[in-house]
Amino acid sequence: MALILFVQGRAYALFQNIGTIALLFILLPFNLLRVIPSLVWNFISLPFTKKVVADNPKNILITGAKMTKCLQLARSFHAAGHKAFILETSKYWLSGNRFSNAVTAFYTIPAPNKDWDGYCQGLLEIVKKENIDAFIPVSSPAGSYYESLAKPLLSKHCEVLHFDADITQMLDNKFTFIEKAKSFGLSVPKSFLITDPEQIINFDFAADGSRYILKSIPYDSVRRLDLTKLPMNSRAEIKQFVGSLPISEEKPWIMQEFVKGKEYCTHSTVRKGKIRLYCCCESSEFQVNYEHVDNPQIYDWVEKFVRELNITGQISFDFIQTEDGRVFPIECNPRTHSAITTFHDHPGVADAYLKDSQDDKETSILPLPNSQPTYWAYHELWRLTRVRSLDQFKIWIRRINQGTDGIFQVNDPLPFLMVHHWQIFLLLLNNLRQFKGWVRIDFNIGKLVELGGD
Numbered sequence: 485m486a487l488i489l490f491v492q493g494r495a496y497a498l499f500q501n502i503g504t505i506a507l508l509f510i511l512l513p514f515n516l517l518r519v520i521p522s523l524v525w526n527f528i529s530l531p532f533t534k535k536v537v538a539d540n541p542k543n544i545l546i547t548g549a550k551m552t553k554c555l556q557l558a559r560s561f562h563a564a565g566h567k568a569f570i571l572e573t574s575k576y577w578l579s580g581n582r583f584s585n586a587v588t589a590f591y592t593i594p595a596p597n598k599d600w601d602g603y604c605q606g607l608l609e610i611v612k613k614e615n616i617d618a619f620i621p622v623s624s625p626a627g628s629y630y631e632s633l634a635k636p637l638l639s640k641h642c643e644v645l646h647f648d649a650d651i652t653q654m655l656d657n658k659f660t661f662i663e664k665a666k667s668f669g670l671s672v673p674k675s676f677l678i679t680d681p682e683q684i685i686n687f688d689f690a691a692d693g694s695r696y697i698l699k700s701i702p703y704d705s706v707r708r709l710d711l712t713k714l715p716m717n718s719r720a721e722i723k724q725f726v727g728s729l730p731i732s733e734e735k736p737w738i739m740q741e742f743v744k745g746k747e748y749c750t751h752s753t754v755r756k757g758k759i760r761l762y763c764c765c766e767s768s769e770f771q772v773n774y775e776h777v778d779n780p781q782i783y784d785w786v787e788k789f790v791r792e793l794n795i796t797g798q799i800s801f802d803f804i805q806t807e808d809g810r811v812f813p814i815e816c817n818p819r820t821h822s823a824i825t826t827f828h829d830h831p832g833v834a835d836a837y838l839k840d841s842q843d844d845k846e847t848s849i850l851p852l853p854n855s856q857p858t859y860w861a862y863h864e865l866w867r868l869t870r871v872r873s874l875d876q877f878k879i880w881i882r883r884i885n886q887g888t889d890g891i892f893q894v895n896d897p898l899p900f901l902m903v904h905h906w907q908i909f910l911l912l913l914n915n916l917r918q919f920k921g922w923v924r925i926d927f928n929i930g931k932l933v934e935l936g937g938d
Contacts, residue, residue, distance in 0.1 A: 497921035501912050504925070508912075511862070512905050522897035526585075538565030542838060543588075543615055545569045545642075547631065548622030550576040550907065550930035552860070552890045553820045555584055555899055556828060557622060557837075562586035564834035569614050571607075573627075578910045579930070580902030585895075589614065596630035607634055608641070616642045620837065621798075623819040624929075625703035628652055643839060645753075647797045647818055655799065655818040658701050658738045665813055668792045670785055673741035673804075673812045679733045681726040687739075689715035695742040698726070699815070702735055713742055740814070745806040747814075748779065751821035752786055752801075752848075753836055757794040759787055759848040761836035763826045767802065772928050773883070774823045774890075775857035776850065781811045822928055825858040825890045826851040856888040862904055862927045890928065903930055 544561045548554040549570040558568035558581070567588040572579050573595040582590035593606030611619065619638050621631040632649040647655070654660045662675045674694060678684060684698070696714045716722045731737050747767035753760050764782055765774045782803055790799065800821035802814040827833050829852060836849045864884060871877045892900040908925060911932050915922060922932040 493921065494919040497915065497919045500921050501916035505909065505912050505916070508905055508909055511865075515901055515905060518892065519897040519901045522894045526895060526897075536563065536565040538834075542566045542617040543569065545571060545610060545614065545616045545619045546622055547571045547620075547627065548624060548820070549579040549581050549590060551622060551624075551822070552581075552903075552928050552930070553822050553824050554622040555581040555586075555891065556825050557620065557820070557833070558584060559586040559893070559896065560827065560830070560833035561837075563831065566834055567614075569610070569616065571610065576907075576930070578907050580904070580907040581899050581930075583898040583902045585898070596634075597626065600630075603630065604634055604637055607638060611638055611641050618643045618645060618838065620645045621819065625656075625817070625819075628656065628817075628819045645797055645837060647795055651793070651795060652818045655816045658699055658740070658815050659736070661816045662738075662740075662813070664793070665789060668789060670789060671810055671812055673743050673814070675741065676739045678731055678737040678739050681723075681729070681731050684714065684726045684739060685719065685723050696739045697742050698729065699738050699740060700730075700735065701738055714739070743804045743806060743812045745804040745812075748777075748782055748803045748805065749821060749823055750782060750786055750801045750803070751823045752790060752799050753797075754790045754799060755796050755839065757791040757796075759790060761827070761833065762786070762848045763823050763851050765823045765826065771822060772860050772863045772926075773857065773887075774826050775887075776823075776826045776855070779805070781805065781809055785811050785813070822890075826855060828858060828888065828890075828893075829855055857883075857886060858890040859883060859887045860891065860927045861889045861900075862925075903927065908932075 542561075544566055546554050546557050546568060547570075549572040554570055558570055561568045563586070568586055569589050569591065570579070570581060570587050571591045571593065574592045575595065577592045579590065581587065591606070591610050593610075594602035596603040610616065619642050621628065623631055628646075629649065629652050631646055632652040635644045635646055635648065638644050646652075654664060659675060659677045662672045666672045676683070676687075678698070689696075697711050698714065712725060714722065716725065729737065748764055749767050749771065750762065750764045752762045762783065763774075763776045764779050766777060768774075782805065785803070786801060797818065798820045800817040800819065800823075804812050804814060806812070827849075830849065832849045864880070868880060871880055889900065891903055904927065907930055908927065915932060920934070922934045924933050926933055
């Protein structure tokens with residue numbers, strides 16, 4: 485039986501990767517039809533384009549080069565007259581964003597969990613070689629803690645816009661984050677730390693009266709989307725469900741009250757407890773659609789939390805707001821959020837990040853009122869295959885007409901080609917070679933989501 489399942493798994497991975505590579509080849513001519521005219525136009529208009537130079541130009545090192553949010557920050561700094569250098573771990577040497585005209589240079593270093601000394605040495609060499617003024621992590625979930633550990637080393641040579649390791653660890657832990665917010669008098673959902681399945685099996689759900697969901701505290705790229713509600717129909721069903729989860733002292737989970745309401749996500753860039761840049765968006769399926777909305781209750785919650793903690797860095801929150809207006813945080817991520825793409829046409833992003841800019845400014849920078857929402861075209865094409873009615877099709881058309889692609893820009897078109905048909909293509913090719921499957925493709929963060937992946 486084990487041999488049959490093994491063969492079936494390899495066969496499925498083979499079909500999955502070959503089929504997706506074939507689809508990318510079909511889409512390639514349409515991608516080129518969009519990219520090539522922009523390249524020609526840029527070549528013709530280049531002699532007439534005035535180069536922007538900042539009054540005090542900076543060299544900025546940005547991590548997370550495989551992700552759209554890194555590209556967005558690089559474009560924002562470049563547009564303001566600064567130099568952007570982008571960085572990735574060796575696995576993602578194939579980053580399509582390296583081909584952006586906003587990028588001065590692209591580097592790779594070893595993954596910190598595999599070669600810590602090589603990681604630190606690589607960071608330090610780049611900072612010294614390029615005379616980096618500011619280090620801005622655009623972390624993967626697994627990377628934000630390591631970037632905090634590297635902060636003391638880099639701070640001797642440049643500013644590091646990131647939290648200290650203890651703060652990052654506290655924020656990244658779903659349970660300790662909730663406890664910290666509670667200590668500030670902020671609204672939070674009921675939450676329980678789970679280190680043994682028996683805690684759930686023996687929990688008195690009837691006396692408690694609330695429904696709950698389970699979330700892994702260590703990042704789990706696949707199970708994080710599981711919203712199975714507790715309690716179930718029977719104790720046996722609960723026992724079977726929790727028995728399938730890797731719950732232990734080493735891999736703790738949180739059992740958190742399920743709150744009904746509308747979901748939101750936020751990004752904040754903060755200095756000394758003050759919000760310098762902020763956006764709030766309604767959450768979407770797989771988080772690939774972003775449009776800023778004004779929600780004073782959520783802003784007030786975020787403002788109080790960062791002020792009480794007095795932090796400097798980038799911080800993202802997920803919220804649920806109930807029908808009566810109450811706001812409950814679901815989790816916190818001490819890193820850049822992809823919602824920062826809502827600033828794709830804002831000229832003030834670079835100033836919001838740099839410490840010698842707008843120090844006396846009291847109001848935070850928000851996306852422009854007429855800024856187009858962002859989407860990812862290849863995700864939208866996949867969604868189109870799931871449209872089952874005329875109303876759904878009209879909604880899809882409206883989303884495309886009113887929005888703009890998070891990667892494509894007329895004056896910087898190459899990443900749109902290279903992310904989809906170089907970066908993702910080579911990742912698929914590598915999985916094909918290893919007979920490895922995947923759960924889904926995330927074009928936004930530029931990777932294949934895999935069981936046990938990064």
